Amino acid sequence: KAGVTQTPRYLIKTRGQQVTLSCSPISGHRSVSWYQQTPGQGLQFLFEYFSETQRNKGNFPGRFSGRQFSNSRSEMNVSTLELGDSALYLCASSSIPGQGALDYGYTFGSGTRLTVV
Amino acid sequence: AQKITQTQPGMFVQEKEAVTLDCTYDTSDQSYGLFWYKQPSSGEMIFLIYQGSYDEQNATEGRYSLNFQKARKSANLVISASQLGDSAMYFCAMRDYTGNQFYFGTGTSLTVIP
Numbered sequence: 725k726a727g728v729t730q731t732p733r734y735l736i737k738t739r740g741q742q743v744t745l746s747c748s749p750i751s752g753h754r755s756v757s758w759y760q761q762t763p764g765q766g767l768q769f770l771f772e773y774f775s776e777t778q779r780n781k782g783n784f785p786g787r788f789s790g791r792q793f794s795n796s797r798s799e800m801n802v803s804t805l806e807l808g809d810s811a812l813y814l815c816a817s818s819s820i821p822g823q824g825a826l827d828y829g830y831t832f833g834s835g836t837r838l839t840v841v
Numbered sequence: 842a843q844k845i846t847q848t849q850p851g852m853f854v855q856e857k858e859a860v861t862l863d864c865t866y867d868t869s870d871q872s873y874g875l876f877w878y879k880q881p882s883s884g885e886m887i888f889l890i891y892q893g894s895y896d897e898q899n900a901t902e903g904r905y906s907l908n909f910q911k912a913r914k915s916a917n918l919v920i921s922a923s924q925l926g927d928s929a930m931y932f933c934a935m936r937d938y939t940g941n942q943f944y945f946g947t948g949t950s951l952t953v954i955p
Contacts, residue, residue, distance in 0.1 A: 766945060
């Protein structure tokens, strides 16, 4: 069965531009989470969506936003890009969120590597 | 607040030898899950092993085992019979009671030497 698909794999943008990243979860998975990975800050939680609703949000500025569509595909948007937004953005899907620690059915995608110049 | 600590930025191991990657965590929750992920240079986070806070037995998955010491709040990963393909970054992570997000450590870069 197909895994989590993130597009594009690589992206180069100029400071001040905006960018949209896409994540298609595993078929049947309805929860999508986004993480930012940088050498300095490591892996940080951005937000989680379930059934088109944002359930949880990490500590990121309002320039970072996301949404989820009825087919569970999710997009995240970063406006007014800064050099510090250069990172690997990872998406993860799971079947049902909120099952707590016992649910380990999380599958990550390969990420989108964003470079801001 | 949840915190994961990995104190080994880099580790080297000879092929076919065993290696232990350290992980300690801090949480006030009683119910939580501990995970190890492998991240090769391609970027994808690959699930390796899971340990629930109430599990009494240490988790094992093939060549991977998790040495869970709850009182010490440690969850070390043991890789037996290392292979060249094991060279990658390894992340320890925790999901809290609500299960809403992962908290990751800073990772350990493992290099397997032929």
